Amino acid sequence: MGLEQLVACVVEADMDNVEDMIKKELDAGTDPAVILKDGLINGMDVVGEQFESGDFFLPEMLAAALTMKAGVEYLKSHLVGDSNESAGTVIVGTVEGDIHDIGKNLVTMMLEGAGFEVYDVGIDVATEDFVKAVKEKNPQILGLSSLLTNTMPSIKTVIAALKEAGLREQVKIMIGGAPVTQEFADDVGADGYASDAAGAVALARGFMGN
Numbered sequence: 493m494g495l496e497q498l499v500a501c502v503v504e505a506d507m508d509n510v511e512d513m514i515k516k517e518l519d520a521g522t523d524p525a526v527i528l529k530d531g532l533i534n535g536m537d538v539v540g541e542q543f544e545s546g547d548f549f550l551p552e553m554l555a556a557a558l559t560m561k562a563g564v565e566y567l568k569s570h571l572v573g574d575s576n577e578s579a580g581t582v583i584v585g586t587v588e589g590d591i592h593d594i595g596k597n598l599v600t601m602m603l604e605g606a607g608f609e610v611y612d613v614g615i616d617v618a619t620e621d622f623v624k625a626v627k628e629k630n631p632q633i634l635g636l637s638s639l640l641t642n643t644m645p646s647i648k649t650v651i652a653a654l655k656e657a658g659l660r661e662q663v664k665i666m667i668g669g670a671p672v673t674q675e676f677a678d679d680v681g682a683d684g685y686a687s688d689a690a691g692a693v694a695l696a697r698g699f700m701g702n
């Protein structure tokens with residue numbers, strides 16, 4: 493079976509069959525990371541294109557997102573290893589005005605699998621709440637997610653607020669989300685950018701000197 497069927501399953505929000513399809517792929521020996529990337533994530537990309545072209549509206553996008561989430565939940569135990577020693581502490585959240593969380597949740601999941609202690613502060617997180625979280629949890633790393641072009645400036649605002657609070661130097665900041673680029677990261681003075689969850693883990697390890 494090709495992963496096209498799983499792509500179609502996400503696009504059509506076929507919630508009843510998503511687990512079965514993933515199970516079949518796993519049984520056939522397909523790499524879980526490939527199932528995630530070429531199946532589930534690819535499906536969300538198609539949904540994004542359909543939305544952009546006006547073939548899909550919000551309800552379809554949301555239904556597909558819920559199907560994707562169910563798939564990720566099912567795949568989770570196969571994707572992440574388990575590690576007991578803490579590799580470091582990370583706070584992750586989606587910036588103010590933005591409620592997209594699938595990518596952030598994947599980043600959280602993979603970081604946890606890599607042994608990081610992760611505090612997920614959620615979606616639509618106000619700048620002052622990021623500052624508060626950094627103050628309270630004293631993490632080595634802060635991960636900011638933004639999926640909308642018009643919420644990307646919030647990343648800059650958070651970095652400025654951390655500077656203002658005298659906390660900027662004690663935390664490495666990594667950023668990501670579909671519209672975010674390395675160039676943007678350089679512009680706003682983030683310490684790193686990654687295009688996917690595996691890249692986020694590599695960045696985080698790098699920050700910790702591993």
Ligand code: B12
Pocket residue numbers: 533536537538539540541543544550553554557589590591592593594595596598599634635636637638639640641642666667668669670671685686687688689690691692
């Ligand atoms: C699902 C979805 C939704 C769902 C979200 C459900 C949820 N719980 O997340 C719903 C239906 C709610 C939604 C709403 C909206 N959406 Co929407 N959505 C999407 C869609 C189809 C998929 C996003 C997704 O989950 N992708 C899969 C994940 C795995 O990928 P990812 O998020 O990019 O994350 C990966 C990387 O980016 C990276 N990463 C992510 N975060 C971080 C953080 C760090 C620190 C690091 C290092 C890496 C990293 O790693 C992740 C894992 O590999 C995208 C299209 C797309 N292809 O991106 C549109 C999209 C993002 N949405 C869009 C729009 C316009 C909207 C709405 C404004 C629509 C509307 N008119 O209301 C609203 C905004 C709501 C809001 N205020 O936030 C546009 C944004 C355009 C733009 N550039 O600004 C897109 C691109 C669709 C499009 N092509 O037009 N959306």
